[in-house]
Amino acid sequence: MATRTHCPYCSLQCGMQVSGPRRPEISAWDEFPVNRGALCRKGWSSASLLKHRERLTTPLVRDRATGELSAVGWEEALDLIAERLGALQAEHGKDAVAVFGGGGLTNEKSYALGKFARVALGTSQIDYNGRWCMSSAAAAGSRAFGLDRGLPFPLADVEQADVVVLLGSNLAETMPPAARHLAALKERGGKVVVVDPRRTATAELADHFVQPVPGTDLAVAQGLLHLVVAGGHVDTDYVAARTSGFEPVRDSVAAWWPERVERVSGVGAGQLRELAVLLGTSERVIVLTARGAEQHASGTDTVLAWINLALALGAPGTPYAGYGCLTGQGNGQGGREHGQKADQLPGYRSIEDPAAREHVAGVWGIDANDLPGKGRSAYELLDALGTHGGPKAMLVFGSNIVVSAPNARSVSDRLDALDLLVVADFVMSETAARADVVLPVTQWAEESGTMTNLEGRVIRRERAITPPAGVRSDLDVVAGLARRLGSTAGFPTDPDEVFAELRRASAGGPADYSGITPERIVAEGGVFWPCPSVDHPGTPRMFLDRFAHADGRARFHLVEHRGPAEPTDADYPVHLTTGRVLAQYQSGAQTRRVKELPDSGPFVQLHPQLAGRLAVVDGDAITVRTRRGEMLAPAKVDEGIRPDTVFIPFHWVGANLLTNDALDPTSRMPEFKVCAAAVSAAGGAR
Numbered sequence: 001m002a003t004r005t006h007c008p009y010c011s012l013q014c015g016m017q018v019s020g021p022r023r024p025e026i027s028a029w030d031e032f033p034v035n036r037g038a039l040c041r042k043g044w045s046s047a048s049l050l051k052h053r054e055r056l057t058t059p060l061v062r063d064r065a066t067g068e069l070s071a072v073g074w075e076e077a078l079d080l081i082a083e084r085l086g087a088l089q090a091e092h093g094k095d096a097v098a099v100f101g102g103g104g105l106t107n108e109k110s111y112a113l114g115k116f117a118r119v120a121l122g123t124s125q126i127d128y129n130g131r132w133c134m135s136s137a138a139a140a141g142s143r144a145f146g147l148d149r150g151l152p153f154p155l156a157d158v159e160q161a162d163v164v165v166l167l168g169s170n171l172a173e174t175m176p177p178a179a180r181h182l183a184a185l186k187e188r189g190g191k192v193v194v195v196d197p198r199r200t201a202t203a204e205l206a207d208h209f210v211q212p213v214p215g216t217d218l219a220v221a222q223g224l225l226h227l228v229v230a231g232g233h234v235d236t237d238y239v240a241a242r243t244s245g246f247e248p249v250r251d252s253v254a255a256w257w258p259e260r261v262e263r264v265s266g267v268g269a270g271q272l273r274e275l276a277v278l279l280g281t282s283e284r285v286i287v288l289t290a291r292g293a294e295q296h297a298s299g300t301d302t303v304l305a306w307i308n309l310a311l312a313l314g315a316p317g318t319p320y321a322g323y324g325c326l327t328g329q330g331n332g333q334g335g336r337e338h339g340q341k342a343d344q345l346p347g348y349r350s351i352e353d354p355a356a357r358e359h360v361a362g363v364w365g366i367d368a369n370d371l372p373g374k375g376r377s378a379y380e381l382l383d384a385l386g387t388h389g390g391p392k393a394m395l396v397f398g399s400n401i402v403v404s405a406p407n408a409r410s411v412s413d414r415l416d417a418l419d420l421l422v423v424a425d426f427v428m429s430e431t432a433a434r435a436d437v438v439l440p441v442t443q444w445a446e447e448s449g450t451m452t453n454l455e456g457r458v459i460r461r462e463r464a465i466t467p468p469a470g471v472r473s474d475l476d477v478v479a480g481l482a483r484r485l486g487s488t489a490g491f492p493t494d495p496d497e498v499f500a501e502l503r504r505a506s507a508g509g510p511a512d513y514s515g516i517t518p519e520r521i522v523a524e525g526g527v528f529w530p531c532p533s534v535d536h537p538g539t540p541r542m543f544l545d546r547f548a549h550a551d552g553r554a555r556f557h558l559v560e561h562r563g564p565a566e567p568t569d570a571d572y573p574v575h576l577t578t579g580r581v582l583a584q585y586q587s588g589a590q591t592r593r594v595k596e597l598p599d600s601g602p603f604v605q606l607h608p609q610l611a612g613r614l615a616v617v618d619g620d621a622i623t624v625r626t627r628r629g630e631m632l633a634p635a636k637v638d639e640g641i642r643p644d645t646v647f648i649p650f651h652w653v654g655a656n657l658l659t660n661d662a663l664d665p666t667s668r669m670p671e672f673k674v675c676a677a678a679v680s681a682a683g684g685a686r
């Protein structure tokens with residue numbers, strides 16, 4: 001019997017079937033609307049990790065004398081953790097313990113972690129890897145529209161647009177089944193614009209390929225808005241009726257004439273003019289951002305600049321048009337709504353809003369005054385570990401920080417400075433390998449729970465197979481620790497019970513799940529939030545009548561181009577950018593262990609001109625250095641990348657030894673997508 005569930009990886013959350021119970025095999029679930037049976041190779045091979053020989057099946061504790069990890073029973077492991085957490089908190093205060101979560105966790109786990117931190121531990125120090133993912137777009141969406149839901153419309157709407165602009169998205173590799181929407185759009189005569197410093201597989205699908213210097217998307221948006229204004233293409237009725245703040249923005253882009261934009265971004269003035277006419281004369285324009293535009297110290301402002309352009313064109317809140325962010329992780333959307341973020345309570349509420357505190361404290365059966373306030377953001381949290389006044393212990397669920405955090409050497413040093421590092425995982429990730437206690441947990445197909453995909457569609461993962469003996473679910477771990485810490489609050493281990501509580505906690509909040517039931521999810525192919533009552537249909541398309549600000553209007557924002565936090569100079573003359581390849585997922589902890597997936601190891605993509613200057617050919621070892629570290633990898637010589645830029649995928653240890661930890665002032669997103677580097681033939685001088 002095959003069970004209908006969803007892929008363990010990206011935010012598309014493709015529907016699939018898993019046969020069970022003994023030999024799990026993947027088959028297509030043709031009816032699920034998002035992917036209609038299509039999967040990428042990661043999805044097809046995802047069962048391979050379920051019965052993997054490297055699967056962790058017993059808790060491990062590090063022997064202080066020998067430094068080795070050795071097997072212990074669950075009771076012993078949980079007792080030990082609780083005892084040490086209690087002692088550290090008694091000595092240093094509640095905030096001595098931190099929790100780090102992930103955007104791949106189910107809604108139930110995200111919710112339980114947030115509650116566990118605030119109620120059982122009483123700490124404010126909780127945040128998660130979503131800060132590194134889409135937080136800049138979330139911040140921009142909240143400011144412009146009053147609410148952040150990555151895509152405010154179903155992904156298939158893309159097919160009905162006239163122009164789709166993909167800004168820093170390589171979706172042909174990062175969510176392959178989504179590329180068919182672009183094909184369908186083109187068949188209808190629609191146009192695709194791809195903006196990327198590299199000619200990617202996605203750029204190959206584009207009618208217009210724009211190749212800016214990394215970190216200059218904001219200037220490109222200013223230039224396009226300048227031309228849209230000059231060409232008389234502003235949708236003035238829409239701007240008057242549905243927005244506020246246009247005039248100062250219009251005045252500010254007067255200074256961004258195309259030749260100036262060309263000098264800053266490398267995008268030709270002629271191409272900008274052509275694009276502005278295309279955008280200005282098309283009825284339905286969709287602008288989609290992904291990590292290429294967002295993972296910058298000016299990521300929030302960059303997204304705001306593109307939203308300004310979309311608003312001037314009258315797109316957001318108009319059918320088959322608008323702005324959206326392509327969220328990345330499996331539960332990248334739901335993971336940011338239920339309280340594992342430092343400043344947040346369930347239902348996408350602010351932890352600083354007194355009414356929100358009252359409501360959630362009521363659901364949790366505690367006094368609102370006992371709820372901690374806002375904690376440190378992800379990178380600031382990691383940077384404070386083991387310092388004077390910083391956390392002394394951290395529990396990690398669903399992130400492989402050692403590989404994926406920026407400036408990773410410094411982060412690893414901070415992890416080593418902790419008195420206690422606990423990691424829950426199902427494989428020995430690089431981060432688990434540094435832990436004092438490792439807890440083996442269940443995987444996607446072994447447990448149920450809800451996820452919210454990139455469209456805001458709440459879906460359900462169904463348990464398909466029996467977990468191996470010795471593992472427990474994350475919910476069990478949280479409940480076991482909460483009990484030992486003396487918490488009297490409820491920490492149910494049944495995901496359905498947690499979801500029922502989450503629905504109540506989210507009721508009345510911006511991300512209202514209260515009308516979403518497991519039965520409805522199955523019957524309706526997922527339910528879009530907000531869904532405030534069981535007879536509410538859910539909200540596939542948002543903002544059609546009004547935006548979420550009190551006055552119902554979207555807001556233009558005055559922003560200025562700043563460029564990369566670390567500009568190139570004589571010592572570090574090229575831009576380094578980082579990202580993904582099709583066959584690997586994130587830190588690679590999962591996919592590097594899947595034998596069906598090719599593991600090329602890291603490489604350095606560079607242009608033939610740069611390769612010529614370094615006197616290297618394809619496959620030669622080259623060294624890449626930045627102010628933070630260096631790495632060695634084979635050259636991948638490719639005409640598709642800008643000659644002033646090199647690209648390294650981050651699925652292996654290496655790329656993040658180099659990256660810059662400069663943070664966006666609003667979202668606290670690190671600048672993964674650009675820093676200054678020096679490249680040389682290995683062993684040779686630059």
Ligand SMILES: Nc1nc2c(c(=O)[nH]1)N[C@H]1C(S)=C(S)[C@@H](COP(=O)(O)OP(=O)(O)OC[C@H]3O[C@@H](n4cnc5c(=O)[nH]c(N)nc54)[C@H](O)[C@@H]3O)O[C@H]1N2
Nearest residue numbers: 168169170174214215290291292328329579580582585586
């Ligand atoms: N195969 C695979 N798929 C994945 C993942 C994975 O690890 N592997 N991870 C998932 C997750 S969590 C995420 S967040 C998404 C990410 O999905 P994407 O955002 O599509 O992935 P990236 O490769 O990080 O970045 C996209 C592109 O940004 C470009 N870029 C770099 N700098 C700039 C810049 O300054 N401006 C512009 N315009 N573009 C720039 C890069 O060249 C790259 O091609 O993918 C999801 N899907």
Ligand SMILES: Nc1nc2c(c(=O)[nH]1)N[C@H]1C(S)=C(S)[C@@H](COP(=O)(O)OP(=O)(O)OC[C@H]3O[C@@H](n4cnc5c(=O)[nH]c(N)nc54)[C@H](O)[C@@H]3O)O[C@H]1N2
Nearest residue numbers: 129132133397398399400404424429578586587589650672
């Ligand atoms: N240089 C560079 N660095 C980047 C990026 C980039 O583009 N460039 N992108 C950033 C982005 S967008 C992201 S999202 C991050 C992602 O980076 P990470 O946060 O490291 O993400 P994963 O590799 O998915 O790590 C998930 C870990 O948790 C485990 N895991 C999976 N599911 C569960 C679960 O349900 N419970 C528990 N307990 N464990 C689980 C997995 O085995 C794995 O070890 O990387 C960021 N880092």
Ligand code: SF4
Nearest residue numbers: 007009010014040043
């Ligand atoms: S596109 Fe994403 S969700 Fe779909 S099969 Fe691939 S990794 Fe899984």
Ligand SMILES: [Mo]
Nearest residue numbers: 132133328329
């Ligand atoms: Mo991500």
